Every structure is written in structure tokens, then in C-alpha cells.
Amino acid sequence: MKLRTKLLMITGTILIAFPTADIAAQNWPDGLEVMERIDYNMVSENQIVESTMIVHGRRSSRTITSRGYMISDKKSFSEYLSPPREKGTKMLKLDDKLWIYSPGTNRVIQIAGHMLRQSVMGSDLSYEDFTEAEELEEAYDCTVIAEETVGDRPTLVVELIAKRDDIAYAKRKVWVDSKRWIALKEERYARSGKLLKTTEITEVFKVQGRWYPKHMIFKDVLKKGKGTEFIIDSIKFDQDIPEHLFTKAALRK
Amino acid sequence: MVILKLAYRNLIRAGIRTWLNVFVLSLAFLSIVYLKGMYNGMQDQSIRISEDTDMGSGQYWCETYDPYDPLSLPNAHDEIPLVFEFLIDAGAMTPVMLYQGVIYPDNRLKNVMLRGVDPSQQVMNIPSSKLDVESNGYLPVMLGHRMANSINAVEGDIFTLQWRDGNGVYNARDIQVVHIMTTENSTIDIGNVYLDLTLLQNITRLENEATMLVMDKAYSSELPESTWKYMSLLALTKDLRDMMEMEQAGGAVMYGVLMALALLAVFDTQVLSIWRRRLEMGSLMALGLTRMLLINLLTLEGGMHGFFAVVLATLYGAPLLYLNAVNGLSMPMDVDSFGMVLPQVLYPTYSMGLVFGTIIIVLIAVTITSFIPVRKLAKLKPTDALRGKMS
Numbered sequence: 001m002k003l004r005t006k007l008l009m010i011t012g013t014i015l016i017a018f019p020t021a022d023i024a025a026q027n028w029p030d031g032l033e034v035m036e037r038i039d040y041n042m043v044s045e046n047q048i049v050e051s052t053m054i055v056h057g058r059r060s061s062r063t064i065t066s067r068g069y070m071i072s073d074k075k076s077f078s079e080y081l082s083p084p085r086e087k088g089t090k091m092l093k094l095d096d097k098l099w100i101y102s103p104g105t106n107r108v109i110q111i112a113g114h115m116l117r118q119s120v121m122g123s124d125l126s127y128e129d130f131t132e133a134e135e136l137e138e139a140y141d142c143t144v145i146a147e148e149t150v151g152d153r154p155t156l157v158v159e160l161i162a163k164r165d166d167i168a169y170a171k172r173k174v175w176v177d178s179k180r181w182i183a184l185k186e187e188r189y190a191r192s193g194k195l196l197k198t199t200e201i202t203e204v205f206k207v208q209g210r211w212y213p214k215h216m217i218f219k220d221v222l223k224k225g226k227g228t229e230f231i232i233d234s235i236k237f238d239q240d241i242p243e244h245l246f247t248k249a250a251l252r253k
Numbered sequence: 254m255v256i257l258k259l260a261y262r263n264l265i266r267a268g269i270r271t272w273l274n275v276f277v278l279s280l281a282f283l284s285i286v287y288l289k290g291m292y293n294g295m296q297d298q299s300i301r302i303s304e305d306t307d308m309g310s311g312q313y314w315c316e317t318y319d320p321y322d323p324l325s326l327p328n329a330h331d332e333i334p335l336v337f338e339f340l341i342d343a344g345a346m347t348p349v350m351l352y353q354g355v356i357y358p359d360n361r362l363k364n365v366m367l368r369g370v371d372p373s374q375q376v377m378n379i380p381s382s383k384l385d386v387e388s389n390g391y392l393p394v395m396l397g398h399r400m401a402n403s404i405n406a407v408e409g410d411i412f413t414l415q416w417r418d419g420n421g422v423y424n425a426r427d428i429q430v431v432h433i434m435t436t437e438n439s440t441i442d443i444g445n446v447y448l449d450l451t452l453l454q455n456i457t458r459l460e461n462e463a464t465m466l467v468m469d470k471a472y473s474s475e476l477p478e479s480t481w482k483y484m485s486l487l488a489l490t491k492d493l494r495d496m497m498e499m500e501q502a503g504g505a506v507m508y509g510v511l512m513a514l515a516l517l518a519v520f521d522t523q524v525l526s527i528w529r530r531r532l533e534m535g536s537l538m539a540l541g542l543t544r545m546l547l548i549n550l551l552t553l554e555g556g557m558h559g560f561f562a563v564v565l566a567t568l569y570g571a572p573l574l575y576l577n578a579v580n581g582l583s584m585p586m587d588v589d590s591f592g593m594v595l596p597q598v599l600y601p602t603y604s605m606g607l608v609f610g611t612i613i614i615v616l617i618a619v620t621i622t623s624f625i626p627v628r629k630l631a632k633l634k635p636t637d638a639l640r641g642k643m644s
Contacts, residue, residue, distance in 0.1 A: 112324045119362070165458075166420040190425040196415065222413050222425065224360035 031142030031158050035174075037181040039137070041210050044237040046071045050081075054229040055123045064121055065233070073135070075246045086121065090251045098127055101251035108251050123228035124197070124220040128168070136160060139167045150184045151202075153177045169196070180204065180211040195221050208237050256546060260553040264561070267526075271558065274518050278562030281515035282615050283570040285508045286608060290574070290601035291582070292504060296497040297602050299594040300490050305378045306438040308489045309346070309467040313337070313481040318351075318464050326353055330419075330462045336477045337466055345472045347374035348463035350453055354416035356428070356446060358404040365446045367416065369453030369463075376469045379441070383432035384449045391429035392452060397442025401433045408433055414446070419459045426456070438594050493594065512615070515562075516622040523555050523626040534630070535638025548627050555623020559616040574603060 029037075046069070053064045064086055068078035076093045080086040088103035098111040111118075116128040136142070140160035148155050160172040171193070175185035186199040203215035212235060219227035244250060264271045304310070315331035333341070333348055340346045350369035355362055370377070372385035386393050391411055401407065408430055415425040428446075436442050454460050466481070476483055527534075534547060542550075581598035 110324075115323075118364075162422070165422060168417070168421060168423055170422055170424075188423075190415065190423045191418070192424055192426050194413070194425040196423060196425060220362070222357040222360065222415060223362055 028144040028147070028156060031144050031160075032137055034144060034156055034158050034176050034181070035137050035142050038174075038176060038183055039135075041181050042212070043072070044210075046237070046239060046241050048236045048239050048241065050233045050235075052229075052231040052233055053121070053123060054231070055121060056226040056228065057122060058225070062122065069241050069245055071241065071246065077245045077250065092246065092248065092251055094246060099248055099251060106252070108248055119220075124218045124223060124225070125228060126220075129197075136172075139163060140172065147178070148175060150175050150177075153184060154179065155184055177204075177211075182211040182213065197221060198227075205232075207235055210237070256550050256553060260550055260557055263550075263554055264557055270522060271561070274515075274522055274558050275561040275565055277518050278515045278558055278615070278619065279566035279570070281511040282562055282611060283566045283574075284511050285615075286566075286570070286603065286611050287574065287577070287601070288504055288507065289501075289607055289611070290578075290603040291599065292497060292501050293604065293607065294599055294601035295595070296494065298596045298600065299493055299497075300486075302437045302596060303440075303490060303493065303594050304470060304486060306436055307377060307441050307467070308486055309376050310470045310472055311468045311476075311486050312484045312489060313346075313466040313468075313479060314484055315464055315481055318482075326351065327417075329464050330459055331464075331481075332461055333463050333466070334479050334481060336479050337481075340472075340477070341466070344375055344469065345474075346466045346468045347371050347376040348450060349465050349467055350450055350459070350462065351464040352416065352453060352457055352459075354414055354446065356404070357413045357415070358406055358410070359412070361404075363404060364444070366444055367414075367453055368441070368445050368447050369450035370447060371450045376467050379436065379447075380432060380434050381447070383434075384447060386431050388429045388431055391427050392448065392456070393431040394428045395432045395434055395447035396430055397439075397445060398433055398435050399439055399442045400445060401430070403443070406430050406433070416457065418457045419462075424456065437596050440594055512618060516618055519555055519558050519619055520622050520626060522558075523551065523623050526554070527551065527626060527630065531638050534633065535635050535640075538633070538635035538638060544630060544633065547633075548624075548630050551627040551630065552620060552624045555627070556616065556620040558623070559619030562619075563612050563615065574601075577601060578603060 049068045049070070051066055051068065053066070055062045055064065062083070064083065065081045066078050067081060068076060070076040074095055076091075078091045080089040090101040092099045092101075098116070099108050100111055101108045111127045116126065119126055120129075139162060141163055143159050143161075144156045145159045146157040148157055154177070155175040156178045158174045158176055160174065162170050169188045170191040171189040173187045173189075174183045176182070177184050182201070182204055183199075184201045184204075187195055188197040190196050198219045198221055200217045200219075201213040201215070202217065203213075204211050205214040206212070212232065214232050216230040217227045218230060219225075315329065317325060317331060318329040319325045330350055330352070337346060341348060348369075348371065350367075352367040352369065354365050354367045356365050357363070370379070370381045370384070372381050372383075374381055380395070383395055384393055392414065394414075396404075396406060406412075410430045411427050413425055414428045415423065418424055434442075434447075450463070454462060537547060537550075538544070578601055581600040583598050584595060
């Protein structure tokens with residue numbers, strides 16, 4: 001018997017004896033269902049978040065604390081609380097528009113055009129990352145493509161392929177904790193397939209019955225550096241947030 | 254004629270006093286011509302460089318392009334109107350596309366302007382043909398030497414370019430620097446990355462679109478009618494000319510100071526001359542010289558300082574200015590990175606208008622300055638003058 005024929009027979013035997021990834025895939029939940037479960041965990045009427053952002057620079061790191069008010073993912077208002085240099089800086093996002101108020105100049109500036117590509121406070125996040133308003137399920141075809149372990153947690157790898165050709169990232173990959181239904185890792189890709197940005201969630205906590213990220217690391221893969229850490233110090237869901245907060249006038253107050 | 258001879262003889266007889274005044278005046282005159290020549294040269298060269306490397310004889314801008322509004326730049330592109338196709342094919346104009354992107358040299362983020370140019374174009378004097386190469390799967394790009402210095406790039410370097418295409422989708426590819434061009438025009442250098450226009454159109458999914466059309470310098474036919482906005486060279490260089498005008502206005506203060514110093518010397522000389530020559534003036538009047546002729550004589554003496562200054566400045570200044578005009582003035586290394594078009598060697602332009610205009614101004618100023626102290630001779634009584642009194 002020729003070697004090639006032998007190899008084919010062995011491979012055939014293995015295929016029959018052990019179900020392959022393709023066969024196992026039929027047991028995975030639907031990608032859309034996974035995303036909806038994440039939404040169920042994460043999405044609320046509104047949120048009030050106090051957070052700390054640690055920006056790692058070349059020589060030193062900066063810690064910036066802020067308080068943010070969010071209504072769904074369309075409206076958000078945040079104010080920097082420290083360090084003293086940034087204190088009082090406010091940011092307002094309404095759909096895909098973004099304004100920033102700097103107390104030093106006492107001016108409200110709309111962030112648009114090339115300014116959207118600038119990083120926020122020197123972090124790995126750009127203003128553009130804040131302006132994304134479309135829901136993932138609406139914009140992407142979601143498919144579970146694998147099962148992997150992230151840290152010690154079992155995850156489902158969901159591949160998101162843009163449904164239209166006007167979605168910012170052509171492809172994303174999300175690693176979803178299959179027990180807690182929370183994303184633990186995300187990769188965003190360019191149209192060419194080049195990896196652009198990663199998000200890693202290294203710690204989660206339970207608030208009002210929901211699993212929520214506690215400690216995240218954002219990284220612009222094309223840039224040198226350790227990335228930007230984002231820590232949720234406290235979060236409250238479904239609070240009474242006054243509507244006037246989401247106006248340009250509130251930026252100067 | 255007698256007065257002219259007399260004035261000349263008096264000046265020569267005054268010796269060192271005359272020549273000191275003349276020398277100071279000639280220095281002021283020469284400085285003014287030199288500085289004005291420098292400003293004129295700077296303006297002429299800057300416009301010539303801009304015309305040569307960037308503006309051509311004029312440009313057509315797509316309706317959405319406004320270089321003063323950075324917020325409009327992401328949408329500053331449109332399909333090239335059919336009316337221009339014949340002219341583009343004939344080489345009378347070339348399309349240029351401006352598009353925003355981000356490069357990551359040495360993994361550092363830098364916002365750049367991507368400039369899509371046709372590699373075969375001959376309208377702008379830039380080595381665009383260097384972009385017509387295979388680059389092993391990388392996108393071939395060209396940088397200006399200032400840009401390359403600012404990001405420490407050399408030919409052959411590879412780094413990542415990220416951009417959002419016409420639909421807003423992120424894309425990124427590795428680019429390779431295939432050529433570093435040396436250009437005197439820093440505005441098309443600093444912050445710019447050159448790509449083949451067709452390649453830029455493809456990667457941004459904006460086929461057959463451009464931001465502007467640059468017209469060849471030799472193009473003199475009728476301008477086609479289009480929805481695209483025509484910008485003449487005069488309109489394109491308006492900022493540059495306004496800036497030079499402002500600089501010249503600033504320079505005028507310096508001319509004023511220089512002239513004031515020289516004229517003060519002439520004024521002093523005149524005042525002193527009238528005081529010391531009371532007896533001489535009295536004698537001249539006693540001999541029949543009218544007051545008017547006396548005033549003319551002394552004013553002419555003062556005015557002749559200006560004339561001598563022009564002659565002296567021509568003798569020692571003309572060779573200096575000639576050498577300067579031929580060899581030019583090397584600009585310091587940093588000056589060309591100011592973001593304005595500045596030549597590396599500045600050649601002054603001394604026009605006939607400039608030289609003769611300055612001569613006339615100097616002569617008039619000296620004559621007026623000479624006349625002011627002499628006016629009081631109109632009341633001079635010869636008897637008082639002979640007794641050494643000034644009435």
C-alpha cells in the first residue's frame with residue numbers, strides 16, 4: 001500500500017472517530033444570540049459611571065478620572081475630575097457628533113474631520129471610537145467560529161463581518177465568556193485584514209445582577225506602548241438623569 | 254548755473270563734513286535698496302516655486318474643497334468633470350487628490366495628507382515618476398526631505414498607513430518609501446505623503462475622483478466652464494503676496510529709521526552751516542544776492558548731499574549688490590520649515606523702478622530736510638548778517 005493511500009485511510013478513521021470543529025460548531029449558539037445575550041447584560045436605560053483612565057506614555061503614565069452619564073449609546077456626557085490640569089474638561093456626544101469644552105479656553109469645540117482621529121488625552125482611544133453609534137447586531141453578521149479559553153474563562157469566539165460597506169471596521173472578533181455573557185476580548189480589523197485595535201477585559205464584576213467589565217486595556221496595535229487602562233470605579237444603572245445634561249449649554253456650566 | 258557752481262564749490266570746501274554726511278546718506282540709501290530687493294526677490298522666487306511645483310498657472314477646485322476649513326477636507330473630492338478629460342489627456346492639466354490619513358513610522362502616530370498625483374504628469378515639477386514602481390506588495394510612496402527628516406525615514410523604509418475610505422471604512426496597508434524628493438516648497442512637503450493617484454483612488458474607493466486640477470504653466474487657451482471653482486495664480490498666491498506686503502510694511506519702519514538718521518545729519522549740517530556762515534551770507538546779500546537766491550543756494554547745497562550720496566552708493570554699492578544678486582543669500586536651515594514657500598538660496602531682485610524710485614525719494618527727502626532750516630533766511634537782514642546776528 002502506498003504511503004499516500006495509508007495517510008488518507010488514517011485521516012478518514014480520525015474523522016469518523018472524533019467530531020471535528022465543523023461538526024461541533026452545530027452545537028454553538030447562533031452569533032446573533034450571543035450578541036443579544038451580551039446586550040442583555042450590558043445595555044440599560046441609562047448609566048452613571050465613575051472611571052479611571054491610565055494612559056501609559058513613553059516615559060510616564062497619567063491617571064485621569066471622570067464621571068460619565070449615558071443614555072443608551074446615543075447620548076453621553078462626561079466630565080474630567082482629575083488631574084487638576086484636565087479638571088473641568090467636558091465632553092458631549094449626541095449620536096455621531098462630539099463636542100469638547102476646555103475650561104482653560106472657555107470654549108466649546110466640535111470635534112470633526114481629522115480631529116476625530118486624534119487620541120483622547122494621549123490615550124489609545126481616538127475621538128472616533130467614541131462617536132460610533134450603531135448597534136453591532138444591526139451592522140454586522142455575527143457567527144460563532146470557535147471555542148477558546150481566555151485566562152481561565154471558557155469563551156466563544158464571535159466573528160463579526162460588516163453587512164454593509166460603510167461600517168467603520170470591516171471585521172471584528174469578540175471573545176465572549178460563555179457562562180457570564182460578557183465580552184472578554186475584542187479585535188478590530190481594517191478592510192485589508194490588518195489588526196488595528198484590541199480591547200482586553202482583565203477583570204469583571206457584578207452590579208445590580210449584571211456582569212460588567214471592571215478593568216479594560218485598550219490598545220492601538222499600530223502604535224508603540226502598553227495601551228490605555230480603563231477602570232470602572234463605580235457604575236449605576238437606570239438612574240434619573242436630567243435631559244438638559246445632554247445639551248451644549250451644559251458644557252459651560 | 255552760478256548757484257549750482259557755488260553750491261558745489263561750497264560743499265567741496267567743507268571737506269570731511271560733507272563726505273561724512275554723504276557717506277551716512279549713501280549707507281541709508283544702499284540699505285533701503287538692498288532690503289527692498291530682498292523682499293522683492295523673496296516674493297518673486299516664492300511665487301515662481303509655488304507655480305512650478307504646486308499651483309501651475311492656476312487650479313480648478315472641486316466644490317467641496319476649502320483649504321481654510323479643515324473640517325471640510327474629508328469630503329474634499331469629487332468626480333472629475335468630463336469637460337476636463339481632453340485637457341488632462343493632452344497634458345494641459347493634471348488631477349491631484351488630497352486625502353487624510355495616518356502613518357505609523359517607528360510605531361508613532363502621525364496625521365498626514367495623502368497626495369495622489371499621476372506619475373506621468375509633467376505639469377508640476379516634482380519627481381512623480383518615481384511612484385511608478387513595483388514595491389513588493391507594499392504601497393509605494395514618496396516623501397519630501399523635510400517630512401522624511403521629521404519622521405526619520407529613509408528610502409526603503411516600510412511603515413503602516415491607515416485611512417478611512419470614501420465610505421468611512423478603516424483600512425490599513427504597509428507603505429514603502431521609494432523616493433525622497435528635495436523641494437524648495439515646504440508646503441507640499443511637510444505633512445504630505447505622495448501616492449500614485451490611481452492607487453489612492455482605488456484604496457479609498459473613489460474612482461475617477463480628485464480634489465483639484467492643476468493647469469500647466471504653458472496653458473493659455475480659453476478656460477473651460479465647469480461647476481469646479483477656477484482659482485487663478487493671482488488668487489492662489491494672494492496669501493503669499495499679502496504676507497510679503499505685511500513684511501514690507503514692517504520693513505518700511507526700518508527704512509524710516511535709517512533715513513531719519515541720515516536726514517538728521519543733513520539737518521544738523523544745514524543748521525550749523527547757516528550759523529557759521531552768517532558773515533558770508535551777509536556779504537553775498539550786500540553784493541546783490543537776493544534772499545530767494547540765498548535760500549536756493551543753501552537748499553541746493555543740502556540737496557547735493559543726496560546727489561553725492563547716490564553717486565558714492567553707486568561706486569561702492571553697485572558691485573556689492575551685483576555680487577549679492579548673482580550669489581544670493583543662503584537661508585538658515587530651519588527657515589524653510591516654517592510652513593511657507595522659501596527658497597534655500599534667496600536671490601534679491603533689484604528692478605530699475607526700485608533703484609530710481611529710491612533715488613527720487615532720497616533726493617526729495619534730503620532737499621526738504623535741507624530747506625526746513627533755510628526757511629528762516631527769508632527774514633534775514635543783510636545788516637544783521639554782516640554784524641553776525643540772525644533775526
